[in-house]
Structures are given as structure tokens and as C-alpha cells.
Amino acid sequence: MKWTRAVHHLTELAEKCGELPGSFFRFQVVELWVFGELLDVPKDLEIIEVALVTDLPVDEVPWRTEPLGAEHWANSTRLSRNPFDALWRSKDAPVWNHRIERPALIWSAADGINEEVLVAVSDGTAELVRPPAPTPEELKKRVEDELEVSLKGLRRANQEYTDRRWGAGKLTPHSDALWRTTTGYLDLLDVLN
Missing domain, CATH: 3.30.460.10 (Beta Polymerase, domain 2)
Known part of the structure; x- marks a missing residue:
């Protein structure tokens, strides 16, 4: 465009x-x-x-x-x-x-x-x-903080998926949420490693 x-x-x-x-x-x-x-x-x-x-x-x-x-x-x-x-x-x-x-x-x-x-x-x-770029230490801390939040979210999304896996209703919203949360967690993990 x-x-x-x-x-x-x-x-x-x-x-x-x-x-x-x-x-x-x-x-x-x-x-x-x-x-x-x-x-x-x-x-x-x-x-x-x-x-x-x-x-x-x-x-x-x-x-x-x-x-x-x-x-x-x-x-x-x-x-x-x-x-x-x-x-x-x-x-x-x-x-x-x-x-x-x-x-x-x-x-x-x-x-x-x-x-x-x-x-x-x-x-x-x-x-x-644009604001100035963060220092390497600030960026590392930011990613670590996000990883902590992401892990909690991953556990929650996994539990919600598990709870609804065999229940009535569509599973897609829960599987999509689990996929997005997993993608975010792995992205942050890759940055730290």
C-alpha cells in the first residue's frame, strides 16, 4: 500500500x-x-x-x-x-x-x-x-517481566482448554487462545535465550 x-x-x-x-x-x-x-x-x-x-x-x-x-x-x-x-x-x-x-x-x-x-x-x-531506545539491561528486564506474565497466561489458557476439551460448545476460541499464548511465550523465551 x-x-x-x-x-x-x-x-x-x-x-x-x-x-x-x-x-x-x-x-x-x-x-x-x-x-x-x-x-x-x-x-x-x-x-x-x-x-x-x-x-x-x-x-x-x-x-x-x-x-x-x-x-x-x-x-x-x-x-x-x-x-x-x-x-x-x-x-x-x-x-x-x-x-x-x-x-x-x-x-x-x-x-x-x-x-x-x-x-x-x-x-x-x-x-x-520517537522515544529513546531502552538500554540492553532495561530491555532484558522488560522481556523477563513479560515472560513471567506470559507463563501465568499460558498456564491459565492451558487449563481453560483442558477444562473445555471434552465439553459442549466450540473449542476453537479456547484452542486459538492457547495458540496465541503459546506463541507469545515461546517468542519471549527465544529472545532471552
């Missing part, structure tokens, strides 16, 4: 974040961050990488998982119909990690759309509005 189209999709998502009613979902998205290639110089892109920060506790949003209701939220904002790779985060932990490198805050529930950052992204000068 063209750079201008990617910026358009990002702007549209930021606007949708601000328009959704507060009581419509089980959680609220409180921040929208962009990272990856859209923070580079203008060029054609395959995907727009964003981090969606929720008001949920950190234990409810382990790395690479989706909170309950995320699919509904994604459909309501057209996130699922546009070329986004969205990673869900908790407000109770830093948004950045080994994959979400030096993200830029596009929208927050407190302040709305950050026009300065949006203009910098559009102009290809986002480097000027």
Missing part, C-alpha cells in the same frame, strides 16, 4: 478509538501507538503495525494474546478489515518491548489524537518524535 494510504488508515483508526462508546466493550482502548516501518521514511508498505493499550490488568493481556472482546472491537473500528498488525497491551506495563521498538503515541483517551506525531509520521520524520 502507498505511504499516504497507510497514514490515512492510521488516522482513521485513531479517530475511531475516540468515537467508541465507553460501555460498549468489556475493556476500553486507552492508547494507540504505531511502530515499525511506518516510523521510517516514506515507502510502500505491506502492513501497519500498531499497539493497542487497554485498561485491563497486565495479567489479562499476556504478550501476543487478545483480550476477550478484541475481535468485536476490531470489527467495530474496521481494524480487522484494513492492513493492520495489532498487538494488545495493558496500561499497567510499558507498551514497548523487543518487538515494539520505540513506538510513537498516536492517540490517547486522555488527550485525543497527537497531531504532532501524526504529522511527523505522514512527513516521514517520525524519528524526531
